[in-house]
Amino acid sequence: MVQRLDMITLGVPDLDAARRFYVDGLGWTPTLDVPGEVVFIQVGHSRLLALFGAEDLAADIGGVSAETPRGGGVALAHNVGSDEEVAEVLATAERAGGTILKPAQRAFWGGEQGYFADPFGFVWEIAHNPGLVFAADGSVRFGG
Amino acid sequence: MVQRLDMITLGVPDLDAARRFYVDGLGWTPTLDVPGEVVFIQVGHSRLLALFGAEDLAADIGGVSAETPRGGGVALAHNVGSDEEVAEVLATAERAGGTILKPAQRAFWGGEQGYFADPFGFVWEIAHNPGLVFAADGSVRFGG
Numbered sequence: 059m060v061q062r063l064d065m066i067t068l069g070v071p072d073l074d075a076a077r078r079f080y081v082d083g084l085g086w087t088p089t090l091d092v093p094g095e096v097v098f099i100q101v102g103h104s105r106l107l108a109l110f111g112a113e114d115l116a117a118d119i120g121g122v123s124a125e126t127p128r129g130g131g132v133a134l135a136h137n138v139g140s141d142e143e144v145a146e147v148l149a150t151a152e153r154a155g156g157t158i159l160k161p162a163q164r165a166f167w168g169g170e171q172g173y174f175a176d177p178f179g180f181v182w183e184i185a186h187n188p189g190l191v192f193a194a195d196g197s198v199r200f201g202g
Numbered sequence: 203m204v205q206r207l208d209m210i211t212l213g214v215p216d217l218d219a220a221r222r223f224y225v226d227g228l229g230w231t232p233t234l235d236v237p238g239e240v241v242f243i244q245v246g247h248s249r250l251l252a253l254f255g256a257e258d259l260a261a262d263i264g265g266v267s268a269e270t271p272r273g274g275g276v277a278l279a280h281n282v283g284s285d286e287e288v289a290e291v292l293a294t295a296e297r298a299g300g301t302i303l304k305p306a307q308r309a310f311w312g313g314e315q316g317y318f319a320d321p322f323g324f325v326w327e328i329a330h331n332p333g334l335v336f337a338a339d340g341s342v343r344f345g346g
Contacts, residue, residue, distance in 0.1 A: 061230040063245035066210060066278065070322050079321050083298025086205040101207035103247040103340060131324070132276045134210065154227025177223050178214050180275070196247060 059150045064192065065135035066101075067108040067183075069115035073097065076109040090200045103196035119173050119181055120160050133173070135183040137190065141170040147184045148172045156182075203294045208336065209279035210245075211252040211327075213259035217241065220253040234344045247340035263317050263325055264304050277317070279327040281334065285314040291328045292316045300326075 070076040077097055080086050089106065090098045097109040115133060138144060145162035152158055156174040165171040169187040191199050214220040221241055224230050233250065234242040241253040259277060282288060289306035296302055300318040309315040313331040335343050
């Protein structure tokens with residue numbers, strides 16, 4: 059597993075309030091804003107902060123409450139280059155002592171995904187998203 | 203406040219177990235490993251994952267339990283270039299609707315720091331660390 063963290067997702071109780079804070083308040087510019095669904099903000103070279111409904115995030119992970127300490131509210135994402143690598147990286151994490159929360163499968167957004175928890179419950183998503191491009195110059199874009 | 207996330211700190215209940223998982227298990231190479239204190243791992247261009255004791259992290263933030271959902275276990279760091287900017291960015295976050303958890307002050311590691319919570323309790327550290335260098339080529343090093 060390459061040592062790379064590509065996205066940090068905050069599971070927020072109110073997406074509009076989150077947009078008011080991060081976009082209107084801090085003045086940050088979204089890379090992609092889908093009202094009622096999700097807001098992605100590039101927060102440096104080749105990385106994204108995602109604001110996503112807390113219940114939506116918990117449901118996507120499965121079996122994790124939005125109120126769970128260490129992992130209910132935050133998901134760390136590691137993106138890979140193919141569907142096959144999702145299962146491979148999850149297997150590596152399991153051998154290392156992680157717990158599979160969601161085996162590799164089709165994601166609702168069209169790619170392949172799975173989740174594991176580290177030994178303390180911190181949640182990592184392993185994802186292959188062909189529509190999400192991390193370019194060499196550090197820019198990140200959707201629909202590529 | 204520049205839209206940048208520089209470091210993700212996981213407050214772990216057992217630092218040795220965390221090292222076994224991330225370093226021995228996943229095979230990641232630390233940038234700086236101080237046994238009994240902290241492990242920093244570079245996880246991409248100009249960003250770090252920090253493994254830090256959960257109680258140490260809660261104490262550093264102040265007033266936040268390691269078991270608090272959304273923020274007890276994870277801190278997101280935004281690094282700035284001077285001591286003065288720490289207070290300035292905290293003031294920006296407060297005006298945007300954030301709550302100051304720790305006003306700008308000297309940090310135990312020698313720099314300047316402060317913490318705020320976003321409207322949902324997600325914790326951000328604003329820090330000026332002269333000993334931590336984020337180079338233009340994406341490398342991150344300590345003692346620079």
